[in-house]
Amino acid sequence: MKTYLVTGGAGFIGSNFVIYMLNKYNDVKIINVDSLTYAGNLENLTSVENNPNYSFVQADIRDHDAIRKIFDENEIDYVVNFAAESHVDRSISDPEIFVKTNVLGTVNLLNIAKAAWQIGDDRYKEGVKFHQVSTDEVYGSLGETGFFTETTPLSPHSPYSSSKAAADMFVQAYHDTYKLPINITRCSNNYGPYQFPEKLIPLIMNNTLLHKDLPVYGDGMQVRDWLYVDDHCKAIDMVIRDGKVGEVYNVGGHNERPNIFIVKTIIEYIKENVDSEVGEHMIKHVADRKGHDRRYGIDPQKIKDDLGWYPETTFEVGIKKTLKWYLDNKEWFNNVTSGAYQKYYEKMYKDK
Numbered sequence: 001m002k003t004y005l006v007t008g009g010a011g012f013i014g015s016n017f018v019i020y021m022l023n024k025y026n027d028v029k030i031i032n033v034d035s036l037t038y039a040g041n042l043e044n045l046t047s048v049e050n051n052p053n054y055s056f057v058q059a060d061i062r063d064h065d066a067i068r069k070i071f072d073e074n075e076i077d078y079v080v081n082f083a084a085e086s087h088v089d090r091s092i093s094d095p096e097i098f099v100k101t102n103v104l105g106t107v108n109l110l111n112i113a114k115a116a117w118q119i120g121d122d123r124y125k126e127g128v129k130f131h132q133v134s135t136d137e138v139y140g141s142l143g144e145t146g147f148f149t150e151t152t153p154l155s156p157h158s159p160y161s162s163s164k165a166a167a168d169m170f171v172q173a174y175h176d177t178y179k180l181p182i183n184i185t186r187c188s189n190n191y192g193p194y195q196f197p198e199k200l201i202p203l204i205m206n207n208t209l210l211h212k213d214l215p216v217y218g219d220g221m222q223v224r225d226w227l228y229v230d231d232h233c234k235a236i237d238m239v240i241r242d243g244k245v246g247e248v249y250n251v252g253g254h255n256e257r258p259n260i261f262i263v264k265t266i267i268e269y270i271k272e273n274v275d276s277e278v279g280e281h282m283i284k285h286v287a288d289r290k291g292h293d294r295r296y297g298i299d300p301q302k303i304k305d306d307l308g309w310y311p312e313t314t315f316e317v318g319i320k321k322t323l324k325w326y327l328d329n330k331e332w333f334n335n336v337t338s339g340a341y342q343k344y345y346e347k348m349y350k351d352k
Contacts, residue, residue: 001053002127003029005076007061007109008083010034012195013133013229015044017082020233022048029053031070034083035060043332044194061105064112071116078240079113079130081106084164087198088137091160092290102163103170106132110174122179131240132171134186136225136250137161141293148186149299150248157291168248175246183243185236187251188298191318192229193325197337201319204263205326206337208270208278218288220260223295227253228313228321238307249306252298255315262319269323 004021008014009032018030034040036058048054059066061083070076083105085091085098110130117124139148140155154169156162174180197203207214235251243249263283271278303309313321326333 001027001029002077003074004078004080005031006080007033010036010040010042010044011082013190014082015194016192016229017233017236018045019048020230022051022054031074032056033059039196041336062108064108067112071112077128079109081109082133088158088160091158095159098159098163103166106167107170114178114180124181128181129240130180130182132168132184134168134184135164136186136188136296136298138165138168142295142297147297147299148250150250150302157293181245183239184248185239185251187232188225188227188253188296190227190229190232192322200259200262204266205323208266213284214263214282215284215286216260216263217286217292221258222292223256223258225252225296225298226255226257226315227311228318231311231313235303235309238309242307249303250298250300251303252300253311256297257315265319
């Protein structure tokens, strides 16, 4: 039985990965570590919390003693690092916490994994691997044509993407310098169940249901490549198991859409299925985000050629599944949109 230390596994993508793995395999053990910040939610994991192969530890990836204790008490085969501050707007407001968590936290994990796994100079236990989950934002912005590949130079434009690029470079450096077995995956915009409503799709859906303004940055023509979260989880699983050590793999959905298209799609879905009173009159264009990248697009050819992965979920199918999930889980939605989120929302959008 392989043991996975999954960090940030109570957040959006991390919790989906934990559920995906435990539903797919009977011979894996998941130790889920999360500090439970505003975006970490144990309600995401109720379907697996009683699984005998699952356990949860509340800890910060920057806490050396807490993370080392997990390694001391368990034979860890894989580290899968989802733990990160991930919202660009928050990074603009408070860059320092992004450095502390995304960079220093990753380096702490690397040091502990290296110490636990190393059995000699440049030699490690058989079958171990450190997997860094990253983002296409580290590449910067594209023009109207072309795609990011694994050889695209890193050119981050926000404090968030800069912190992720720095973390990636440390992970790569630990492989190049110490021969630590690693992989890095860089994904496009994920969507699906359990996403905290500071991100576009759940934010717009929540506001639509509440008949609140639908804030759209600038003209709304920023283009993103949308990747259904289960497809992403499948890609990570395949890279951990079969990816060549030391390699970077881009994971994209080939589902490019402008932000304004996403907003109008959600409006139309709610209008047809829930509330005929909603409409595009609710859209409110607000001042654009500082340094807002215009377009991201991922070329996933390498992971397709090397591992046979491809995005199975079209945007048309995935968005309906996602919106239906939120409608079917209103209690979860109500719980995460109370308290601290409301204060943050007011701060970010009230005066724009």
